[in-house]
Amino acid sequence: MSQANEKANRIATLPFSAHFDLASGLSNDYSSTKRPLSKMLGMYSDAEAFQVLVEAGDPDVYEFYELTMPDSANELLFGTSIVYPGRVGREYYMTKGHFHTILDTPEVYYCLNGQGYMLMENPEGDWKAERFLPGQAVYVPPRYAHRSINTGDVPLVTFFVYRADSGHDYGTLETKGFRKLIVDRNGQPEIVDNPKWSGER
Amino acid sequence: MSQANEKANRIATLPFSAHFDLASGLSNDYSSTKRPLSKMLGMYSDAEAFQVLVEAGDPDVYEFYELTMPDSANELLFGTSIVYPGRVGREYYMTKGHFHTILDTPEVYYCLNGQGYMLMENPEGDWKAERFLPGQAVYVPPRYAHRSINTGDVPLVTFFVYRADSGHDYGTLETKGFRKLIVDRNGQPEIVDNPKWSGER
Ligand SMILES: [Mn+2]
Ligand SMILES: [Mn+2]
Incomplete structure (x- = not known):
């Protein structure tokens, strides 16, 4: 599509604002999407600990806000993500994680509260864990x-x-996982190889 | 340039993180760009109050951080902006304001501290002041x-x-100003027409 056509077809967005509490991340302007642990079957390394927690009440692991915006490279989506504290066996609570469907698109995260890591990896084999504070x-x-x-x-x-x-591709990581896990070792986080990870894509 | 060419020519960015204090917005990882009042000649409506303040010490009106990133639609720039409290006559301290050079690109601002407005206008004549809290x-x-x-x-x-x-186009607004001003009236902000604004572009 030419640039001229894209502009003609764009749905014009208007200025707006929305509130996300700086401490809790919660918003009264939108409803969040909640991820109970049961929606993460196979994504934690300790299957037995997973099953026990699901049966004991299936806690919410995280929640986040998804706004609606025209599907365009000339718009930006934003919101908050809230990952609750907890562990499944030695593995800390985490999001499913995803690639973007348009793989070649970035994202900025700004940490408002709590601590942890953003775990990242690309198909070329590079990975990095950046500290959230x-x-x-x-x-x-x-x-x-x-x-x-x-x-x-x-x-x-x-x-x-x-x-x-950008879009979200959850499927690839649901089956393969990330190369690395972040687990508790004597009260401290430790980055270890994921024994279930396979290089095949 | 075709999509394939753009990918081939891209400078690969790597994961990184940077700190911006949640209360002050200040970063020890980068140097900020400071805007003393004297760099805003002609941008406040009260020329006499402007001159008095510049001669009395030329205070910094605002500062912000500009990171370096490949000039690509597939990268995002981020940072903080800090506008100090103060007035020039009845007009509150403000940033120069800008259009993006690629006019058809958006931006997200998240308010960490203080209060005020984001004043916006487009070439088609729409304007809006969204509250910052x-x-x-x-x-x-x-x-x-x-x-x-x-x-x-x-x-x-x-x-x-x-x-x-996106790029920054400051020139258009340096000469014309915004359609509206936000001024103090008995201790409260009031949105008024800009007497110097001209519809000619
Ligand atoms: Mn993402
Ligand atoms: Mn901008």
Whole structure:
């Protein structure tokens, strides 16, 4: 599509604002999407601990806000993500993680509260875990899958912004997982190889 | 340039993080750009009050962080903006304001501290002033010029994200100004017409 055509077809967005509490990340302007643990079957390494927690009440692991925006490279989506504190066996509570459907698009996360890591990896084999602490902004470059992990005792709250046409590809990581896990070792987070990870895509 | 060519020519960015204090907006990881009042000649309506303040010490009106990123629609730039409290005559301290050089690109601002307004207008004649309060996210749609205005007693701190190829066009507004001014009236902010504004572009 030519640039001229794209402009003609664009749905004009208008200025607006929305509130996300700086401490809790919660908004009264939108409803959040909640992820109970049962929706993460197969994504934690300790299957037995997973089953026990699901049967004991299936806790919410995280929640986040998804706004609606025209599916365009010329719009930005934003919201907050809240990962609750907890563990499944030795593995800390985390988001499913995803690639962007348009793989070559980035994202910015700004940590408002709590602590943990943004775990990232790209199909070319690079990976990185950037520390989340209040006030820390993390850049997720194009091509990097990303997962937020809460290694602390309070909710990990981040504000995120990404191109509105990026899209989410959860499937690849649901089956393969990330190369690395972040687990508790004597009260401290430790980055270890994921024994279930396979290089095949 | 075709999509394939653009990918081949891209400079790969890597994961990184940077700190911006949640209360002050200040970063130890980068140097900020400071705007002393004297750099805003002709941009406040009260020329006499402007001159008195410049001669009395030329205070910094605002400062902000500009990161470096490949000039690409597939990267995002981010940082903080800090507008200090103060007035020039009845007009509150504010940023110069700008259009994006690629007019059809948006920006997200998230208010961390202080209070004020994001004043926006597009070439088609629409304008809007969205309130900044801690936790308030403001969406600046494509085509909207934007200026942050501090109507409070403490620094107005915002975290912003925009497409790395957007660019800044300050010139248009330096000569014409915005359609509206935000001024103090008996201790309260009031939005008034800009007597110097001209519709000619
Ligand atoms: Mn994402
Ligand atoms: Mn801008």
